[in-house]
Amino acid sequence: xxxxxxxxxxxxxLSIFTFLYRxxxxxxxxxxxxxxxxxxxxxxxxxxHQSLKPILFGKVFPTYFATGKDxxxxxNYILLIPAAMGILILFRLSKEYSWLSxxxxxxxxxxxxxxxxxxxxxxxxxxxxxxAIVPLFxxxxxxxxxxxxxxxxxxxxxxxxxxxxxxxxxxxxEHRGPVYGTISKIGIWFLMISxxxxxxxxxxGRVSLLIGRFQFLLGDWLNWL
Numbered sequence: 001x002x003x004x005x006x007x008x009x010x011x012x013x014l015s016i017f018t019f020l021y022r023x024x025x026x027x028x029x030x031x032x033x034x035x036x037x038x039x040x041x042x043x044x045x046x047x048x049h050q051s052l053k054p055i056l057f058g059k060v061f062p063t064y065f066a067t068g069k070d071x072x073x074x075x076n077y078i079l080l081i082p083a084a085m086g087i088l089i090l091f092r093l094s095k096e097y098s099w100l101s102x103x104x105x106x107x108x109x110x111x112x113x114x115x116x117x118x119x120x121x122x123x124x125x126x127x128x129x130x131x132a133i134v135p136l137f138x139x140x141x142x143x144x145x146x147x148x149x150x151x152x153x154x155x156x157x158x159x160x161x162x163x164x165x166x167x168x169x170x171x172x173x174e175h176r177g178p179v180y181g182t183i184s185k186i187g188i189w190f191l192m193i194s195x196x197x198x199x200x201x202x203x204x205g206r207v208s209l210l211i212g213r214f215q216f217l218l219g220d221w222l223n224w225l
Contacts, residue, residue: 010221013213056083132162161190 015030057065059076060083066073085104092101136159138151167180168187175184219225 006220010217013217132158134158160186165190
C-alpha cells in the first residue's frame with residue numbers, strides 16, 4: 001500500500017511539473033484531481049464531521065447525532081434559522097431563484113464586516129499605534145553609545161515609515177509639493193520594501209516546497225538519497 005501511494009504521489013508530481021513545458025492533459029488531470037480531493041476532504045471531514053454534525057444536527061436532533069451527555073439535551077430548534085439561511089445559498093445555482101441567496105450573503109457580509117472592523121481595530125490598529133509611540137532619542141541604561149544609536153535609529157525609521165505610509169494613503173489632497181509629494185514618495189519606498197520582503201518570504205516558502213518535492217522524488221521514489 002505504501003508503494004502504491006508513493007507511485008501515485010510521484011506520478012501526480014511529475015504531471016504538475018509538465019506545466020513547465022506547456023498546458024497539457026496530464027497537468028489538467030492532476031489539477032482537477034487535487035481540487036476534487038481537496039473539496040471532498042473539506043466537505044466530508046471538516047464541514048460535515050466538525051461543523052454540520054456536532055453544531056447543527058447534534059443540537060437539533062441530539063437523540064440521533066449527539067454523543068456523550070449531549071444526547072440528553074433538549075433540541076435547540078433555533079438553529080434551524082441559520083440552517084435555512086445556508087440552504088438559501090444553494091439557490092445561487094438557479095437562474096430563476098438566485099435572488100434568494102442575496103439575503104444570506106447580505107447577512108453574512110454585514111455581520112462579518114462589523115466583526116472584522118472591531119477585531120482588526122483591537123488586534124492590529126491599536127497595537128500598531130502603540131508600537132509607533134516610541135522615543136526618538138534613546139539613552140541606554142548602561143550608558144553605552146552604540147546600543148543607544150542603533151535603538152534611536154530604529155525608532156526613527158519606525159516613526160518616519162509609519163507617518164509616510166499614512167501620507168501616501170491620504171487621497172484627499174494631491175500628492176504634490178515639498179510636503180505631501182516628498183513624504184508620500186518616502187512612503188512608497190517603505191511600502192515597496194515591505195512588499196519585497198513579503199514576496200521574498202513567499203518565494204522562500206515555495207522554494208522549500210519545491211525542495212520537498214525533489215527530496216520525495218529522489219529519495220522516497222527513486223531511492224537515490
